[in-house]
Amino acid sequence: MSLSSKLDELEELTSNAKQIQDDVLEEILKVNTNTEYLRRFLGGRSDKEFFKKNVPVVSYEDVRPYIERVAKGEPSDVISGEPITHFLISIERVAKGEPSDVISGEPITHFLISSGTSGGKQKIFPVNKKYFENFAFICALRSSILSKHIDGVEGGKVLTFLNIGLLSTTPSGLPIASAVTSFLMSDIDGFKKRDSVSVTLGGPNLELADLIEHACSQKSWEGIITRLWPNVKSIQSIVTGQMSQYIPILEFYSNKLPLISMTYASSEAVFGLNLNPLCKPQDVSYTFIPSMSYFEFLPVDARDNDEIVDLVNVKLGCFYEVLVTNHFGLYRYRMGDILQVNGFYNAAPQFKFIRRRNIVLSIQVEATTEEDVLLALNNARLVLESSGLMLMGFTCYSDVSSVPGHYVLYWELRTKNFNGIVKLDNKVMVECCYVVEESFDDSYKRFRSRYGSIGALEIRVVQQGTFDSIMEYFISAGASPSQYKTPLSVNSPEVLAILEDRVLARFFSDKSPPFLGEGSKDGSQEAANQRQSN
Structure with a gap:
């Protein structure tokens, strides 16, 4: 399909977002309303308002027993050991020729497995060919958008690094793998790996090998990508969250180089695209494509489900948790992603990824989120860089083994020079501790500075290669290399043991951050401005 036709399709989808979303839900319910799961709430009905009124919002633990039954090969509630009334209903449905699958009215063909590094446990999600069709559509649309913004990209080459894991199977014999592995090994995917690359690259090139060796042997690897590929136009990578x-x-x-974060997708659903790929990483937002799944939005801090709104009814500037109803067995499923509406493209809203719903750190009743930690980290990074050091990896945890408890950050550092020796300046590291604390909100500062019930923040510097060891631990436990993310916070005894075994030095904040009083959400910024002016 041509560039213009794909972009025309984007215009049509985003202009008719409401009707398309209604059509998607109607299609999902038509196929799945008589599944065991939905029949409990809908009794065979399939209208939108009845669905929104009666089907509950759920998390993974709510639907895990159903998913596991499908993975084991149970096709219907006839064999599920339900009470006799459900058994009789199932007999009637089978006699009438009605489908009675556990969660999906169409066959499940694959299971996708999450990395397990964000929430601490791996999850599996059922999908069918529709998921891969959605993913292929998004890939094609993504290419059209990039071609519109970057001259010559459609005639150039792309170097993509993908970690492909081995396929395993569920007890019922269905393939189970990461989303990337499953997509690349599906019939939908249009390319297969090593032979094609070999043909493109040709045979050995000794002159080129010498040039690469020379570039890599320089004192610093700063700008190494542009030295190796002088015509490179951009880098595509996930840079949000x-x-x-x-x-x-x-x-x-x-x-x-421009860092482009194009796609918002997960094992649960494909969501949308960044239509302004050359924006700064901190400004990335994703336009939801309404044909992918049925999307609803739960306002952050909402007290009841009556406040849930449809895709086209979200409000600019407001924060929401996205709910997914897809074609393969998830209904009003809480993703755990907190998004902020920061614009609209035609009738389709654009969302900025803010954080995961989980609280990352807490000692008292303060709630330090993923967003809080990353903001504090960026502020401290400026202090680090002034001393010629780079932060290569980090994680954190709430240490309550002593009183008062305190936050601990594990940092892996290296110099900007490739083989430089990391020299830790006590003054610099203590300042980093303070800047992190100063960046947190007033809830943290109240307990830290006014009440003294949170102790001084600690940074523990670990050996180089520590976070590679943590990655290897998770992969050995079943995590997919292509989906691996260093956990933002840890509570696993095994991971903490890896970290503690590699600690080189410990540093503590030497003063309490200023507490500016009740309700001052901008307190950290005011304090930072005051410190800068001094």
Whole structure:
């Protein structure tokens, strides 16, 4: 399909978002209303308002027993051991020729597995061919958008690094793998790997090998990407959420090439695209494509489900948790992603990823979120860089083994020079501790500074390679290399043991951050401005 026709399709989809969303839900309910799961709430009805009134909002633990039954090969509630009334209903449905599958009226063909590094446990999600069709459509649309914004990209080459894991199977014999592995090994995917690359690259090239060796043997690898590929136009990578911590590293290696974060997708659903790919990483937002799944939005801090709104009814500037109803067995499923509406493209809203719903750190009743930690980290990074150091990896946890408890950050550092020796300046590291604390909100500062019930923040510097060891631990436990994300916070005894075994030095904040009083959400920014002016 041509560039213009794909972009025309984007215009049609986003202009008719409400009707398309209604059509998607109607299609989902038509196929799935007689599944065991939905029949409990709908009794065979399939209208939108009845669905919104009666089907509950759920998390993974609510639907896990159903998913596991499908993975084991149970096709219907006839064999599920339900009470006799459900058994009789099932007999009637089978006699009438009605489908009675557990969660999906159409066959499940694959299971996608999450990395397990965000929430601490791996999850599996049922999908069918529709998921891969959606993913292929988004990939094609993504290419059209990039071609519109970057001259010559459609005639150039793309170097993509993908970690493909081995396929395993569920007890019922269905394939189970990460989303990337499943997509690349599906019939939908249009390319297969090593032979095609070999044909493109040709045979050995000794002259080119010498040039690469020379480039890599320089004192610093700053700008190494542009030295190896002088015609490179951009880098595509996820740079939102907890992955934003790697933006400075990517900029260091790439001479600040445009960092493009194009797609918002997960094992549960494909959501949307960044229609302004050349924007700054901190300004990335994703336009939801209404044909992918049925989307609803729960306002952050909402007290009841009556406040849930449809895709086209979200309000500019407001924060929501996205709910997904898809074609393969998830209904009003809480994703755990907190998004902010920051614009509209035609009738389709655009969302900025803010954080995961989980609280990352807490000692008392303060709630330090993923967003809080990443903001504090970026502020401290400025202090680090002034001393020639780079933060290569980090994680944190709430240490309550002593009183008062305190926050601990594990940092892996290296110099900007490739083989430089990391020299830790006590003054610099203590200042980093303070800047992190100063960046937190007044809830933290109240307990830290006024009441003394949170102790001084601690940074523990670990050996180089520590976070590679943590990645290897998770992969050995079943995590997919292509989906791995360093956990933002840890509570696993095994991971903490890896970290503690590699601690080189410990530093503590030497003063309490200023507490500016009740209700001052901008207190951290005011304090930072005051420190800068001094």
